[in-house]
Amino acid sequence: DIRMTQSPSSLSASIGDRVTITCRASQDIRNYLAWFQQKPGKAPKSLIYAASSLQSGVPSKFSGSGYGTEFTLTISSLQPEDSATYYCQHYDTYPPTFGGGTKVEIK
Amino acid sequence: EVQLVESGGGLVQPGGSLRLSCAASGFTFSDHYMDWVRQAPGKGLEWVGRTRDKINSYSTEYAASVKGRFTVSRDGSKNSLYLQMNSLQSEDTAVYYCARSIRDSSGHYNFDYWGQGTLVTVSS
DSSP, rough: OOEEEEEEEEEOOOTTEEEEEEEEEEEEOOTEEEEEETTTTSSSSEEEEETTOOTHHHHHHEEEETTTEEEEEEESSOGGGGGGEEOOOOOOOSOOBOOOOOEEEOE | OOOOEEEOOEEEOOOOOEEOOOOOOOOOGSSSEEEEEETTTSEEEEEEEOOOOOGGOOOEETTTTTTTTTEEEEEEETTTEEEEEOOGGGGEEEEEEEEEEEOTTTTTTTEEEEEEEEEEEEOO
């Protein structure tokens, strides 16, 4: 199985900060990479697919980049509603696997 | 509006069985791959299994951890997805989410909508 590793596992940032989360795949997954946001007690919400394409209705402050084995999710200007855990996931082959998550908190 | 509503979770003894349901609405159910994803308490997300669309004969795929014990199926007449879980173990305790998958331009499928989840607790 492909192993997905996220860093950092948690971070604390101020309102308005630019936040970047990294996701690394244990082998080449081309651009078959998605990002999800999950708030406590809620279902995950799909943010990005194909490494950089925004799902419908997702604000443009979220952006993704990368190809192959290294990917990033960026929040351009952190807001209180962005406090959540973020997961990456590959969907290149079976089984699709998720990273361990990055918890984003507001200072 | 796409809606996915899971039901059927609860407390079950080790070795027991349970069937989860996911009622889908707001889209053409037969045209979409559908998945189950679970999350153990305080842990991350784990893909469980998938059923493909009608064109692909609703064929299925499973995670190694559940293969042979869990079965994903669907009923198009009811727009419903199911997860039959047998030989349940304590490590199957989790919130189970159904998710719709959508085909991107490259032909790969990624999750776009998720249900709210249903909790399964395996304990004596």
